[in-house]
Amino acid sequence: MLHVAYLMPLFPLAGFLVLVAAGRRIGDPVAGWIGTLAVAAAFVVACLTLGGLLNQPDAHRLFVHDYFTWFHVGGLNVPVGILVDPLSVTMVMFITGVSMVIHLYSIAYMKGDPDYPKFFIYMNLFVFSMLVLVLANNLLLTFVGWEGVGVCSYWLVSFWFHRDSAASAGKKAFIYNRIGDAGFLLAIFLIFEKTGTVQYTGGPGGGIFGQLHHLGGGTGTAAVLLLFLAATGKSAQIPLFNWLPDAMEGPTPVSALIHAATMVTAGVYLLCRMNHLLALTHAGMEVIAIIGGVTAFVAATIACAQQDIKKVLAFSTISQIGYMILAVGSGAYVAAIFLMVSHAFFKGLLFLGAGSAIHGLDNEQDLKRMGALRKTMQWTTITFTVGWLAIAGIPPLAGFWSKGDVLDNVYSHYKVLWFLGLITAVLTAYYMTRLQVLAFGGEPRWDKIGPHGEPPLHAPHESPWVMRLPLVILAVAAFFGGLLDLPWIHHDSFEGWLGPVFAGSLYNDHLHAGGEWALALTDLAAALIGVIVGFALWRGAQVDKPQLEPQFLQRVWYWDDFYDALIGRPSQKLATFCAWVVDVRIIDGAVNGMASVVRATGSATRKLQSGYVRNYALGIAVGMAALIVFLLSRTWWS
């Protein structure tokens, strides 16, 4: 069944093309159904591929096939081909699966939008690009998908482009990602220079992974750090993380799909794909682990002080990806992927739940204006609760197992980062409890006048079934997602499935059973502390607690202000200076200065010639004079 894998990206591409050609005529809601069906078809193909791969013995779960040559210049050969292995199949399974339910949800969520078909055009193109990203069999094709998802993200974030904030957020996301992309490009150059190929595996010389011996020492470290720069852009890590909160300007299904479940994890995927390269550099791994751990912590602190429900979830996403990066830096790739998959379930669920609440409250996103939604939105409340407990790390939900898996591995590597991760776990449980209580608990605040004098909102209403069904599906997945990789199952486990991909570079924590229990209880204690503190502090009717929401955290550690002062404003000044002083006065000034000298000379000969013919003659005269001078000089030189 592996040979049909290429159909997977082709279905969303076909959906994209159909909607581009006829989307406007088809209109609402059929365009949405077409888009959803295209992704559903991709999901079916993904399942077939998974089956095909499972039929193979462990050691033979690899299928590489080139379909055509993109370009071939000199020694640089770039095919368009796919690589199917347990890693890419795991990725496509959750990508197509989550995409499918979010498309379904969007059919109702986007109802009535004047650009309804266009939304699904972008979404299908996004799924196509994402599948190219994970299925590509070479770095450059992965980069194609990488850029494709970035462009779709730009379009979808600025989907409601009549709002300046949305237009600016899309642009910001694109530019931050471009900085990372520069790292990606340089890494490709470096790898090609040393190995002569961009293919991961197979082909002449065995691809990059067959040529790793050319990438030792500083070269390997440089390549890894450049790829990691790319990952910090796409996966919103320090120092390039602050585009993601702004990206919440996009419609909520976009936030769920692109900015939580799939695209933002592409950086983690890239690092996992290149695990053999990462294994060459201890220093590089340490940098990755530190950045991941610090990002997880910093973002979690910020999430504690946000008022906008989507902003809380955005910083939470950054924090959770920080965990994944931390796992990668510890060599625990399987734990990273495990968290990525379960995170896709529960964070997708949380965003869709938030979307349902926002939808029910006439697009109000301020947590302080919600409250008591449990009374009117039962489905949303129950499913959201599952998501909350899952991310908080309460057993037996998915988050407990996946986060625990990450922390166990980090513990045996970096004790300090493990402790930071544990604090982050407390914070995670705290800010999610705060969110849960403010939105669904307590007394209603939406019927009151807003803090800036906004009129009271209409009573919230539960969302239609096409929105509820995805919530239920994701809630089930978030509840039982932990079954993928239970720590005491060692045969036919997630680790055994993914293991061959990371052969030789995967770190295995060999904790004795007692150690595992101790760590698991520690994680549970951290989660419970966070939940209890969250309840204790936010339970009451009073929701304005500035002492709990310091400016420093609300303003994202002043990160944007810092960049603006350090880079933004000086560059603007530089640009203005270059444009109006250097270019106009200095360079062009010199040119015009010379011209006026020539004109002065020219006026002496005005009686002979006039108009531009005069200049023509003058030019030829200058040329001839130069020729004579040159020829004369030659006689002395040679």
Add this chain to the structure above:
Amino acid sequence: MTHSVPFLTLLILLPAAGALGLALLGFDRRFNKELADALGILVSLATLVIAVVALVTMKEHFGGYQLVSNHTYTGEALGVRWFLGVDGISIFLVLLTVVLFPIVLLLGQSKTNSRAYAAWMLLLEAAVLGSFLSLDLIVFFLFFELTLVPSYFIIAGWGHERRAYAAVKFFLYTFLGSAFLLVGILALAFIHQSQTHVLTFSLTALEHTHLSSSTEILLFLAFTSAFAIKAPLFPFHTWSPDAYTEAPAGGSVVLSGVLAKLGTYGIIRFDLNLFPHATRTLAPLILTLAVIGIIYGAIVACAQRDMKRLVTYSSLAQIGFIALGTFALSTQGLSGAVLLMLNHGLIVGGLFFVIGFIYERRGTWQTGELRGLQKVAPVMAGVFTVLMMASIGVPGLNGFVSEFLVLVGTFLTHRWWAVVAVIGVIVAAIYLLWAYQQVFHGVPKPEDEKTRDLSWMERVAVAPLIILIVFLGVFPKPVLDRIDPSVNELVAHVEKATGHYQPAVATRGPAAAEGRP
């Protein structure tokens, strides 16, 4: 050696005859405007057909000159020959030219005195094609110079407010460079004559001239000054903001899309072939100028509030990439540079077309006076988006492949220049997205509400550009396969002359890495 059908001569004569015809017919008062418009378009379309036939006729895996015409028309005494030929490097510039001109003519019909406009355009097309096809240096020079005259009249006749200043500046500045070029050509021919006792201006003969290194550098500088101004390369670019801005839309398209390529083409065709040592010696200097141009062009573009000037400076950065790939002197770099010439012509041409559409509707191209056009003109916004993404270098569209090849080729031979140039890739996203946001995003003001979307004729006119941009992004292989043999010969020529070779990985890929200790 002559080909049975003189395709190349036809390519030059047909538009020239068209121009002459339009000029002469103009004396007949009864000759109506529609007929003149149709004639111009038909002639340019016929030229397109001939060029496509020529492309199909060409052998694929052959790097030398093909479809050669070689006749002595001036007598042996003068040494000037009608010597035309095409190879994988020039054929795509020819195609770019013959694709852009019909579109320019199609969209130029609304102009006052469109008959004269069409005549000048056709003359310009003939001169440009002549420049790309000539292998005799004097014939090349004549065509190269001839391009100035119609360009001047198009800017001065149909341009905007400050057209007179822009036209004269453009003319004088480029003319200054040409003066050096003429001196260089003559000097080279005379040196060659002193060695062989044959006076010739044929490129293939002059390649074998023995030059001392100082002479070679002087001649290189003489040639390059003309080409650097024409392209334009930093810091010889200051005529271009005025000329591109003040020219009518079609003029801007042709100036930036096609005429600029005369400069970069000249460098590849003449500098690399005739002066390989000097090219190598001065490569670090030109590479540095190229990188400065990339960064500087991008930075200055960020400060522009005028879309035409913004595109002009983005074009300066792109020309920097072309020069970068060229002087990297590697297979990937040079292939990328040649491909980028084609791609940049399509993209920048398209951008100036769209700005022209906006100007026709609104009488301005200032970003500050336009708002929310995506709402009222979604097709126009879509076209601009594709062009913008192609220009930024988003893979899947044509700009990426060439930019990538240029950068990887430069990285192999001049790593740190490539590293700095990559910053230009980041900044390129900033100004174009900014401009898009200003003009197309936001809520349209009352005067924006009335902006018409593209008419069916405008859609038809830009459709070929969009199709080519997508096609060359997804499947550039057929084009690169034709460019490569010629690029390989040129790189080998430079390598053989200088004794410096590019890293083996550039030509042999993984096999080369294997052989390394």
